[in-house]
Amino acid sequence: MTLQFNVEGGDFARAGYASSQIKKILKEIGVDPDVIKHVVVALYEAEVNIVAHAYHGVITADIEKEGIRIVLDDAGPGIPDIPRAMERGYSTASPEVREMGFGAGMGLPNMKDNTDSLDIESVVGKGTKVTMYNKFE
């Protein structure tokens, strides 16, 4: 089953929409609650990243028997130094974003902790593509 969601940069009110929709579906098909929690936490972080940093993005989730693959493809500034962005506490978020309670530099590390695999490709000035996978068993 494939689901798609659009995300707009700066729209914090809608950040979390895709994760709550996917949570609902995973609950209904009977996925282990613990797995769902990890998926939701990772996806929420990724969604907020698009809202906070990019102009717009598309989230595509593929749900299969074995697990869920989520691709977040955005048009935005890109990440110049991915290893650095993976460090806990490192953040490039603007003061406005931090004032809203986001931008603590825990996004990418948190995503890594909550997924079975996390892959980030980025082109500076064009955008970022994050692929995450969580197994159901």
Next chain:
Amino acid sequence: MADSCPYYRGLQILTDVCVGCSHCMRSCPTKALRVSGGKARLHLDWCIECSRCYQVCEHRAIKVMDDDFGNIFNYKYRILLVPMLFFSQFGDGIPQKTITDIIGDLGFTEVRAVEQGCDLVAEKLNEYIPDSTVRPVISTYCPSVIRLIQVRFPSLIMNLSPYIPPLEVTAQYVKRKYENAGIPSEEVGIFYVTPCVAKIASIKAPVGGYTTPVTGCINMDLLHDKVLLKYKRKDFKENGIKVSLEVSRNGMRWSTTRGEKHAMKKYINAMAIDGIGHVMEILEKTENDELDGVDFLELRACDESCSGGILVRGNRFQITADMHRKSESLPDKIPMLNEYRELCGDSMLLGKVEPRDVKRYGPDIDLAIKKMETVRKLRAELPGIDCGSCGAPSCEALAEDVVNGERTIENCIFMQLKYEKSGSLKVKNVVDIMEKIWGKKYDS
């Protein structure tokens, strides 16, 4: 779906009274109700005994089950555990002493405030919460909330407090006190005056590995009316009923909203929420890990907590105000707290709480994904106005019922129009379909 369910049924739909108006179906927070054959039908697995359906039923077609009052006389010692809000229902109109005399006249040998157990629960929670690795800890006070978590938020079962609620502590105290006095347990009947259906269910079918010492429930409205009647008719005598209504300030406030929150130490960040819709909202947030820095959640299914229970007579706001006023002059702890610690301190654990029927599309994930896809397709075809004419509470619920083989897509009035237009459905078929759902609500 009716009788195959192992869960205790605290509410019953009286099919001879029900007119199938669907008000209950629209109010159910877990979408556990449908209309078919002109009657409301309850999906027992999904019912959390919140009693919203009872509150909105204009036809009094939903009945609260109760134990026969006469059962109390099967025991030589008849102990009544009373929530303090029972007394607040009468306002200042009837003195507490008169009420306990009437309770004695009704046949009880002892009356005890159920909130005596609160101080010990508060002690345990204040010790446990700061050390808990799982946050927020969720209170086990409201049984309807526990059931909601079992049915809709199974991932939060691990957040539930490991301790039994105060009612069970007080019941244990009574049981052990009589045991220690050498009285055989079969001579002791412990009865609880309940303000709601969820508490009845929690005693008839406790969650966790816990066995309750409570013998039976007395519905609060029934007892209120019995007391009021005897008072009005002056039909009672002073008697030797043993009375122990000592409660602490925290105990008196416990059953009201923010009661548990106030009993928590300052370093515990506690949040108190009442009303089933608000509770669901906060559980969603908790499940998404969006509640940063909250250590404890006090959650109550009823608006104004237990004062808003469906078996409570009188106005819930006045009752709460009365209890808050009374609480101000009360001590910090009950005088017999040490005895409570000795008799109950080592047996406060609730046991493991299991999830309830969360796999809506069966145990096979592959099949469930396929069903889910079909639901989404159907959902997109349906009008999305949630009119309820199909006998399900929403278009989404209809789509789910269709996939589970419990209903057909032709139950939707908009789909009927579409099929009539294309010629695949005749007016007669439509009439048959609608009568199957709603019964014959008109002549010929």
